[in-house]
Amino acid sequence: HNVVDKHVDNLISHPHVQQAASWINRDEPVAFPTETVYGLGANALSDKAVQKIFTAKGRPADNPLIVHISAVDNLAGVVDEIPAQARLLMAKFWPGPLTLVLPRGSQVCQSVTAGLDTVAVRMPAHPVALALIEACGKPLAAPSANLSGKPSPTRAEHVLHDLSGRIVGVLDGGETGVGLESTVVDVTGEVPLLLRPGGVTQSELEEVVGRVEIDPALSYHLDSVHNTAAFRPRSPGLKYKHYAPDGEVFLVSLAKGVKAMRRYIQECALRDREQGYSVAVLTTDDGKGFYVADLVISLGDRTRLERVAQRIYAALREADQAQIQRIYVESFPTAAVGEAIMNRLLKAAQGRMLEP
Ligand code: TXA
Ligand code: MG
Numbered sequence: 001h002n003v004v005d006k007h008v009d010n011l012i013s014h015p016h017v018q019q020a021a022s023w024i025n026r027d028e029p030v031a032f033p034t035e036t037v038y039g040l041g042a043n044a045l046s047d048k049a050v051q052k053i054f055t056a057k058g059r060p061a062d063n064p065l066i067v068h069i070s071a072v073d074n075l076a077g078v079v080d081e082i083p084a085q086a087r088l089l090m091a092k093f094w095p096g097p098l099t100l101v102l103p104r105g106s107q108v109c110q111s112v113t114a115g116l117d118t119v120a121v122r123m124p125a126h127p128v129a130l131a132l133i134e135a136c137g138k139p140l141a142a143p144s145a146n147l148s149g150k151p152s153p154t155r156a157e158h159v160l161h162d163l164s165g166r167i168v169g170v171l172d173g174g175e176t177g178v179g180l181e182s183t184v185v186d187v188t189g190e191v192p193l194l195l196r197p198g199g200v201t202q203s204e205l206e207e208v209v210g211r212v213e214i215d216p217a218l219s220y221h222l223d224s225v226h227n228t229a230a231f232r233p234r235s236p237g238l239k240y241k242h243y244a245p246d247g248e249v250f251l252v253s254l255a256k257g258v259k260a261m262r263r264y265i266q267e268c269a270l271r272d273r274e275q276g277y278s279v280a281v282l283t284t285d286d287g288k289g290f291y292v293a294d295l296v297i298s299l300g301d302r303t304r305l306e307r308v309a310q311r312i313y314a315a316l317r318e319a320d321q322a323q324i325q326r327i328y329v330e331s332f333p334t335a336a337v338g339e340a341i342m343n344r345l346l347k348a349a350q351g352r353m354l355e356p
Contacts, residue, residue: 001160003172004128006033011131016171021135023168029053031145031159032132033173034068034124036097036182036199037152037313038159039142040167041068041132044078047109050141054111056166059148064114065141066099066182067121070133077107078119078139085209086187092208095125097178097199101186112141122182128173144181145170151243151313151348154179158317179310180340185212194218197340199309218343242347245316247280247324251342251349254331256356258302262290264356265328269293272326280324282315284308287330295322305337312341316348 002016011017020030027049029042040056042049044067054061067078072090075082079102082090086100099122104113113119121139124130133140144152147162156172163170183198185205192212194202205212250268252261262283269279269291280295281287284302297315300307319327329345331353332338346353 001156001170001172003156006127006173011127012135014131017128017131017135020132020169020171024049024132024136024138024140027052028168029056030132031153031156031163031167031170032129032142033126033156033171033176034129034142035095035126035176036124036178036180037154037176038145038156038170039068039124039129039140040145040159040163041140041142043136044112044139044141045107045109047111050109050111053141053143056163057143057146057148059143061111062114063143064116064120065112065143066184067108067112067119068129068133068140068142069121069123070130072123074133074139075105075121078105078121079103080105083187085192088208089185089187089192089205090123093200093204094123095130096123097125097182098122098205099182099184099196101184101188101195103188118186118188120184126173126176128171132171149242149244151245151316152181154310154313158314161317175310177310178306179312180337180344183340186215197343199337199340201336201339203336243313243316243344244348244350245320245327247319247327249316249327249329249345249349250352250354251329251331251345252354253356254333258287258330260356261330262287264354265330266291268328268354269326277325278323280319280322280327282312282319282327282329284330293328295319295324302332305332305335305341308332309337309341312344 004016101118104119145159153159154176159170178199183200184196186193194214278294281291281293288298299311
């Protein structure tokens with residue numbers, strides 16, 4: 001567990017960054033901070049190293065990884081050709097929380113792409129991540145640094161909680177900024193296809209490349225979509241259980257307004273506690289005084305969705321720490337980053353959306 005202050009000069013030669021780079025160069029995966037969540041990085045050109053990521057996380061082998069670079073030049077061998085729309089998006093959003101799915105280059109190893117003919121790439125906007133990639137001199141394949149299925153880590157302690165004993169180390173750069181994983185866009189077709197909402201929103205993308213379509217697998221009726229035999233998501237990760245704490249999560253709809261939502265949650269909480277369940281509620285500052293439950297967590301100001309996004313995974317983990325059995329979560333409007341927030345919450349709830 002190596003702490004690195006992201007504000008210091010010359011991070012590349014920082015001893016902790018150098019140590020991490022030497023582990024990676026010996027094919028040992030290391031966890032590191034990015035602006036979205038912590039990643040578990042390994043040399044994207046070494047099959048042996050990448051295999052260790054899958055083992056450490058318990059990740060299904062058919063779920064491909066994102067390759068992280070520190071400069072567009074690093075894409076040589078990872079991606080053979082860069083479509084025009086991809087260039088525009090890179091120029092506008094890199095470094096930043098945008099992952100592009102591109103035709104796969106010849107040097108990326110098979111396990112990174114899980115056998116697909118495309119590869120996902122991004123340039124993270126975090127000085128420690130960029131320094132680490134530079135210090136290794138290699139593109140890094142990195143999924144989020146959590147056990148497969150659990151909420152992504154936004155602090156080094158979350159990484160240690162999940163992976164301690166399974167990886168050689170974590171570079172601790174403090175709390176991450178965005179708090180949710182990057183936006184994933186497939187730019188191999190004529191019209192870009194949004195595969196995972198994130199910090200960069202659909203309308204921000206559309207300002208740069210015109211129309212962007214949304215993968216039908218992102219529909220909010222996940223249950224019915226998943227039950228269709230024809231359901232074959234373009235992003236393999238979509239079909240797995242995700243972001244779920246040990247406690248059962250229930251997302252409660254905002255369709256009848258904030259007041260109705262809160263009354264309904266409080267009724268559920270009372271009923272569950274009478275039946276002997278421990279109950280947590282995830283709310284915002286304005287709702288904190290309203291609830292009686294075993295644990296009430298505020299995600300901040302309801303009107304500041306970016307702060308809410310930053311806190312969600314830590315809150316879900318806090319409920320697990322308190323050994324909560326049922327976690328009721330308030331919904332948010334799906335404007336801007338709210339789209340990504342609701343996407344992750346619905347997955348944590350495994351599609352359970354309760355209507356007051
Ligand atoms: O913010 C992030 O993206 C973080 C940080 C560490 O960079 N990484 C991350 O990685 O969230 P991971 O592995 O948890 O999620 C990668 C997602 C998965 O849903 C995966 O299926 C999708 O990207 N993906 C990777 N390669 C793909 C490809 N070639 N085509 C379609 N989807 C792909
Ligand atoms: Mg993940």
